[in-house]
Amino acid sequence: MNDATAASRWDGALVTSALALTAIGVVMNYSTTAALAMGEPFPPLALRHAAGVLGALCVAFVVSRLPVVFWERFALWAWLAGGIALAATLVMGIEANGARRWLAIPGLPVALQAAEPARLATVLAVALVLSRATPRVIDTHGLLLRVGLLVAPPVLLLLLQPDFGSAVILCAVVGLLLFGAGLPFRRLALPAGLGLLGAGAYVAARPYALARVRGFLDPWQTAHSEGFQLVQSFVAFGRGGSLGVGLGDGRQKLFYLPEAHTDFILSVVAEELGLVGVLVVLGAFAALCWAGLRIARHATTPFARLLATGATGLIVLPALCNGAVVMGLLPTTGLTLPLLSHGSNSLLCTAAAIGILLRIGSDADREAQTGSPRWRSRHA
Numbered sequence: 001m002n003d004a005t006a007a008s009r010w011d012g013a014l015v016t017s018a019l020a021l022t023a024i025g026v027v028m029n030y031s032t033t034a035a036l037a038m039g040e041p042f043p044p045l046a047l048r049h050a051a052g053v054l055g056a057l058c059v060a061f062v063v064s065r066l067p068v069v070f071w072e073r074f075a076l077w078a079w080l081a082g083g084i085a086l087a088a089t090l091v092m093g094i095e096a097n098g099a100r101r102w103l104a105i106p107g108l109p110v111a112l113q114a115a116e117p118a119r120l121a122t123v124l125a126v127a128l129v130l131s132r133a134t135p136r137v138i139d140t141h142g143l144l145l146r147v148g149l150l151v152a153p154p155v156l157l158l159l160l161q162p163d164f165g166s167a168v169i170l171c172a173v174v175g176l177l178l179f180g181a182g183l184p185f186r187r188l189a190l191p192a193g194l195g196l197l198g199a200g201a202y203v204a205a206r207p208y209a210l211a212r213v214r215g216f217l218d219p220w221q222t223a224h225s226e227g228f229q230l231v232q233s234f235v236a237f238g239r240g241g242s243l244g245v246g247l248g249d250g251r252q253k254l255f256y257l258p259e260a261h262t263d264f265i266l267s268v269v270a271e272e273l274g275l276v277g278v279l280v281v282l283g284a285f286a287a288l289c290w291a292g293l294r295i296a297r298h299a300t301t302p303f304a305r306l307l308a309t310g311a312t313g314l315i316v317l318p319a320l321c322n323g324a325v326v327m328g329l330l331p332t333t334g335l336t337l338p339l340l341s342h343g344s345n346s347l348l349c350t351a352a353a354i355g356i357l358l359r360i361g362s363d364a365d366r367e368a369q370t371g372s373p374r375w376r377s378r379h380a
Contacts, residue, residue: 101113151170158170164334263334293312
């Protein structure tokens with residue numbers, strides 16, 4: 001069966017939820033940025049987002065046609081390239097708002113946020129190492145050490161930018177991969193506890209991180225400083241009510257809510273489309289999560305199963321964190337909302353993850369249709 005036939009069997013729930021979120025993102029980016037464009041019929045930021053969406057669709061299609069063995073062969077090379085990009089960002093990256101997260105690409109009008117591809121590359125490498133482990137060694141210190149050697153360098157480089165949110169997401173996805181590979185939960189408790197202690201020490205040592213925690217714990221007392229962004233998000237949710245004030249009629253995006261088109265775009269959704277709009281967005285992410293984990297469950301090889309699990313985590317976990325931040329359930333992390341927030345780097349890497357899921361799902365469907373014996377988990 002050729003790739004064209006396999007592509008016709010893409011997972012419907014995955015495609016529908018991803019396209020729905022992308023369409024909502026296009027509409028909300030236009031609504032959020034049009035008011036700042038001083039009457040221009042085609043706001044530059046909205047056009048940039050639309051161009052990013054077109055690029056993301058191309059990336060998802062191309063990646064969906066690559067065999068899974070391609071990622072298996074080049075996983076470690078991708079990890080190395082991601083680490084080099086993170087290191088280069090620290091040395092010659094663009095500094096903004098006290099962080100050095102962007103790497104200028106000569107000849108291109110856009111900059112690379114190395115954290116996005118580095119997270120995906122690390123998931124590829126960890127999935128490869130875990131897929132080659134036998135049940136006898138899955139619960140050994142040696143395997144955990146190998147995984148730690150893959151995860152520690154990118155996490156350290158992310159913290160040095162600093163990009164605490166991306167580092168936490170990467171650690172969480174790797175924990176998900178370890179659990180999916182068959183590591184007992186009790187063995188995950190110690191690394192998770194050490195990670196929490198390390199996160200606490202990092203926050204205590206960084207004034208900007210402490211300020212975010214203060215703004216989270218008591219936003220109304222710090223409404224004119226650390227808590228300003230969160231308070232404005234609360235106002236957006238309060239104004240929106242059940243059905244919203246109407247698409248395009250929100251006020252918080254008019255210089256009240258910082259980063260309205262990126263980190264806090266869900267707050268704009270809440271104000272203009274109300275609780276109904278927020279539930280539609282969260283429901284679409286829930287459907288995407290269900291589809292991704294179902295694809296992982298039916299994957300044809302151990303590597304494909306772990307890669308599908310990691311790809312799903314790279315999309316859903318940032319979405320959960322972003323939603324929790326704008327609702328005041330977590331301190332501000334700087335994570336965007338995948339497929340909705342403005343930013344080509346996030347769009348393209350999310351599209352790559354979706355393309356990987358589409359390919360793994362089509363491979364599993366093809367084997368089911370032809371009656372070929374499929375791989376079954378040794379840890380089941």
